[in-house]
Amino acid sequence: MSSGNVVTLVDACRHYQRGEEVVRALDGVSLEIAAGEAIALVGASGSGKSTLLNLVSAVDRPTSGRVEVCGVELATAPEDELLGLRRRCIGLVFQAFHLVPHLTAEENVALPLALDGRSDPDRVAELLRRVGLAHRRGHYPSELSGGEQQRTALARALVHRPRLLVADEPTGNLDSHTGSAVLELLAELQRSERAALLLATHDESVAAATDRIVHLHDGKLVR
């Protein structure tokens, strides 16, 4: 199924068996994300957004159907290949920032490189500058504002030049003014870094920062 797409889902399902009951968290989703394309995934709470993001981030595997990310077929790939995929191809941004508390902003940004046995101080410095935090590089997360923490997380998500940026409600923990600024920065960095973007949100105004909006309802895409 190799294609030029960064992400290809064909009839992808993620079902959970709970005793007699089957929860169809994701139920037959087909979707293609081209290189550099920005897609907003919009849906109500419980519609399956995070479930889909976990698949596309190679954190989870489909129970049926096909999910290919950066040329790797998730259903059959060995665990170490998925780890390599996560470390080299994917950048993640979360609602709750998820910075490492005992590392400085600079060390947090460098972390994806360090985990992959690499070091690139110039790249780390460049990203800190581009998110406007060069002067805060020695601060710990507890010494940063919410918006600054999310800007640090953005720099961390992009430091290793991922082909795919995955963001789950990245402005959900920020006030609307700070959220808009973070979103603008995210869109600008995504374009200049030529990464594809899959951004989950229940906020249609957030979705306007992307090329295309797809709607999810009860685990299915709504056309």
Ligand SMILES: Nc1ncnc2c1ncn2[C@@H]1O[C@H](COP(=O)(O)OP(=O)(O)OP(=O)(O)O)[C@@H](O)[C@H]1O
């Ligand atoms: N481990 C699990 N076992 C059973 N059901 C699950 C499991 N994880 C998620 N679900 C169910 O799958 C559905 C989709 O969950 P998901 O977290 O993807 O929703 P979401 O769209 O991200 O919602 P929110 O906007 O609230 O974050 C929900 O109904 C949830 O209860």
Ligand SMILES: [Mg+2]
């Ligand atoms: Mg969610």
